[in-house]
Amino acid sequence: MIKKIQELVKELNVHRHNYYNLNKTTITDSQYDNMFDELSALEKENNYILSNSPTQTVGYEVVSKLNKVEHSISLLSLDKTKSIDELKKFIGKNDSLLMLKADGLTVELIYENQKLIQASTRGNGHIGEEITFNVKVFKNIPLKINWQGRLKITGEAIIHKNDFEEINSKLSDDEKYATLIILTLLY
Secondary structure: OHHHHHHHHHHHHHHHHHHHHHOOOOOOHHHHHHHHHHHHHHHHHHOOOOOOOHHHOOOOOOOOOOOEEEOOOOOOOOOOOOOHHHHHHHHOOOOOOOOOOOOOEEEEEEEEOOEEEEEEEOOOOOEEEEOHHHHOOOOOOOOEOOOOOEEEEEEEEOOOHHHHHHHHHOOOOOOOOOOOOOOOOOO
């Protein structure tokens, strides 16, 4: 089982590198999730976890030329679940708002004395990339808010399908972004 854990860590890290650093999707989200779940179960069963296991990190090491930003509070992901009982246990007696997950770019905004002073990506959870210049052109991020003092806000930045397609249409084939997947919900 140790060998299988090592193989899964290696394979998942290749897919993560392709996705996060090369903008290249090499397996479906479902395939990735299944491999991730198998790895997680094997780690728990065998009490064996490698330091570079995807179960121990968020995202992937950033390799771009953007300035790096160290997060004062780590921007980590919550564990995923497919179980209503696990979700109820997590919530406990707390008031909660549940929403469908929008998979986008996790962004941290920092305001100081009403003014947006920094925006950064989650990166690996501890070190992200500064994108202050970029978010200033987002349609719904205020550059000034009615708040004195320091305020940090974390959320998901998403792009609408039409905007995504327009951007991709202007890029050469080797520059295009990974395919956008739209989830249709049936009620």
